Amino acid sequence: MGIFGYPIVHSLSPVLHNAAFAKLGLDFVYLSFPVKPEDLEDAVKAIKSLNMVGVNVTIPHKRNVLDYLDEVDHQARMMTSVNTILHQDGRLIGYNTDGEGFLESLRREGEFDPQGKRAFVIGAGGAACAISFALVKAGIKSIILTNRTREKAKILLERLKKNVKDQCKFSLVDFSQRNSPGIMDKVDLFINATSVGMHAGDPLLINPDLFPSNIFVYDVVYNRKTELLKEAEKRNLPSLGGIGMLVYQATLSFKIWTSRKAPIDEMRNILRAEFNEHKVKD
Numbered sequence: 419m420g421i422f423g424y425p426i427v428h429s430l431s432p433v434l435h436n437a438a439f440a441k442l443g444l445d446f447v448y449l450s451f452p453v454k455p456e457d458l459e460d461a462v463k464a465i466k467s468l469n470m471v472g473v474n475v476t477i478p479h480k481r482n483v484l485d486y487l488d489e490v491d492h493q494a495r496m497m498t499s500v501n502t503i504l505h506q507d508g509r510l511i512g513y514n515t516d517g518e519g520f521l522e523s524l525r526r527e528g529e530f531d532p533q534g535k536r537a538f539v540i541g542a543g544g545a546a547c548a549i550s551f552a553l554v555k556a557g558i559k560s561i562i563l564t565n566r567t568r569e570k571a572k573i574l575l576e577r578l579k580k581n582v583k584d585q586c587k588f589s590l591v592d593f594s595q596r597n598s599p600g601i602m603d604k605v606d607l608f609i610n611a612t613s614v615g616m617h618a619g620d621p622l623l624i625n626p627d628l629f630p631s632n633i634f635v636y637d638v639v640y641n642r643k644t645e646l647l648k649e650a651e652k653r654n655l656p657s658l659g660g661i662g663m664l665v666y667q668a669t670l671s672f673k674i675w676t677s678r679k680a681p682i683d684e685m686r687n688i689l690r691a692e693f694n695e696h697k698v699k700d
């Protein structure tokens with residue numbers, strides 16, 4: 419197995435999957451492949467010619483890779499984004515485990531069931547898209563979207579409406595209005611689906627004084643405890659950082675490739691160790 423992306427600076431996926439293979443005694447290995455955009459088609463063909471089990475796909479290939487697959491699962495097709503390819507019986511099948519990884523983390527670690535709840539999602543990139551589709555699948559009642567670049571939020575909104583319009587109420591809030599009174603009042607789940615928070619000193623994108631009591635705060639940032647999570651903790655609000663989403667999306671890819679249940683504790687521990695080793699000072 420492996421991961422196709424460009425550039426691949428320090429992907430954690432090889433560490434996660436190789437630890438899982440070792441733990442279960444499986445004769446597989448997972449490698450990083452820096453694949454330039456112009457080489458993507460050749461690289462995907464090589465999954466077949468090299469008889470690989472499958473690969474993960476990351477930035478910037480998640481969308482373009484759909485053109486080279488034999489089959490794409492329904493959720494991945496709606497998102498137009500594939501992060502996992504399975505090579506089975508000579509065919510390449512595309513999946514996306516990011517959204518389901520988020521849900522597993524939210525339900526299992528956060529003990530939060532999105533069914534019938536109201537969410538506020540900030541961001542409109544790949545993470546926001548995966549999370550929004552997953553929340554709809556899980557029966558969320560409404561989603562408020564906002565993003566710094568309004569056009570990107572509109573594109574995400576249109577994609578959601580096109581595919582799952584009748585299943586959830588969607589609304590778009592202008593980024594400049596995100597802290598306006600009233601918007602956050604009835605929200606049950608707030609999600610930072612942007613990269614803001616990865617670096618010490620990053621700003622808070624939302625005024626935490628607006629959080630209603632008992633709102634669940636989820637931050638997709640996984641490399642450090644963000645200011646957002648610290649503010650949630652100060653207010654005794656239930657919260658989670660993005661490590662779980664990262665681990666669960668990997669366990670779901672692992673399951674697709676091996677049909678085995680991934681050793682989740684092992685994978686989480688190895689990730690924690692990695693973060694301690696490369697600890698960001700703040």
Ligand code: ATR
Binds near residue numbers: 566567612613
């Ligand atoms: P991912 O796949 O992780 O979601 P992405 O597609 O690059 O990554 O999306 C990053 C998200 O973080 C976007 O919603 C981006 O907002 P823009 O669409 O306006 O670029 C958001 N983001 C990044 N830096 C930001 C900042 N300083 N303030 C607000 N939003 C930011």
